[in-house]
Amino acid sequence: MADGLGGSTIEDVGALRRDLAAAYRLIALEGMDDGIYTHISARLPDGPDGEKRFLLNPFGLRFDEVTASSLVTVDESGAVIDDPYGAGVNAAGFTIHSAVHMARHDAVCVLHTHTVAGVAVSSVEEGLLSLNQWSAQFHGQVAYHDYEGIALDLAERERLIADLGPKNVMVLRNHGMLTCGRSVAEAVKLTLNLERSCKAQIAALGMGLRPRPLSDEIAAHTARQYQRGYDRYEIDGKPDPEWAAELRRLERTAPGFDA
Template sequence: MPDGATPDTIANLRRDLAAAYRLIALNGMDDSIYTHISARMPDGPGGEKRFLLNPFGLRFDEVTAENLVTVDETGAVVDDPYGAGVNAAGFTIHSAVHMARHDAVCVLHTHTVAGVAVSSIKEGLLPLNQWSAQFHGRIAFHDYEGIALNLEERERIVADLGDKRVMLLRNHGTLLLGRSVAEAVKLALNLERSCKAQVAALGMGLTPVVLSDEVAEHTARQYDKAYDSQEVAGKPDPEWDAFLRRLDVVAPDYRG
């Protein structure tokens, strides 16, 4: 996001981030009051790095555009409309990724049953279908080191992530980077259903049909082209618009 963004741009960012929290909750991908979705704001007047985060203690289905907290790169509170502060330790991973990857407007971290299950097997996500093929060769891995409170681990996470936008945190969960909030959410939803499909397919006890590297890579490039058409070429995003319309019906207070 460019410096000097207009108030409307910031308002839209807050709306989109609140929508992300609601959509993750609506799809059963939240984990009580834990995990985070962060968004990078325009730099402050003195070049300060600023990010939006959920107030600590609120469920994802309670997050609104108005109660999001502004923090700096250390997780220190800059603006806190709700007054509950943030889980600064939970921002450890996010701050490291945001500071290293300036292309990441949004960083989304989940602990879902399917995501944790797939992160806990050596093979990770297999190209078993069209959903999972989009991630072929595009997933980074980071070995589990315990609850992510160690600041030194941040450098290892960033190094393992490299230039990828999707990471399986071994034995832990998933991490998604989006050039917009919309992209991060779409990646998260697609990864989640890919993991669910893998758990279901392997759970049948039959022989899975794994796509060839050639077909999986071709499919992944097709997905890349679709994402780039919106994030690089600036084409409309009808899927994100559809998500927002859904929230306007089932959870209209997210905008407030």
């Protein structure tokens, strides 16, 4: 059963693999996957020669098929170090995720989605609005990166990182959403709340009534409240009941994800 602890750390490779496989299954369970496309990655400890390494899903597996033992290990050059499934990784996934992991060592997990709601919000000039409690947590915390085509050009990495800066949420314009977490658990929780925010924004603006955005003062206050909650688990090391509950859900609905 789930132990109730917070998200795994980079040093705990077994738990990191379990949590990353859980992230794939949870995103699939929420209907937020995109066939065999989009990715969730986790940074591993450096290799014996100091090379940067991270885990990514095998290309060709749907999110609901990913297990802890099927995850592929790649280095910063895109070279496959360990590939139990034998299908390699998606080149576009390597471009985006390697860029973040190499520049942001605090980002243990990087989660990228193409949901209908996320792509819709990424496709409007205003981006994400502070219309409610869900979206207020992201007030002043969202970066934006302009679309440059399918992410196959490694030169885009420098521009993507410059746009991301120190923030943990990025709207990839006309493309989708990206979150960074100090643990897999944090990245998943940010992503789920970001998806709810996008859905609520579309619903609110679709009613044909006048929207009532939160004031900057209230939105900023709410964002700080959320941040203190995240810090409780990521800095203070308190048990994370939300993540433990999600792992229990998977134990019931997707047994074997951690195999």
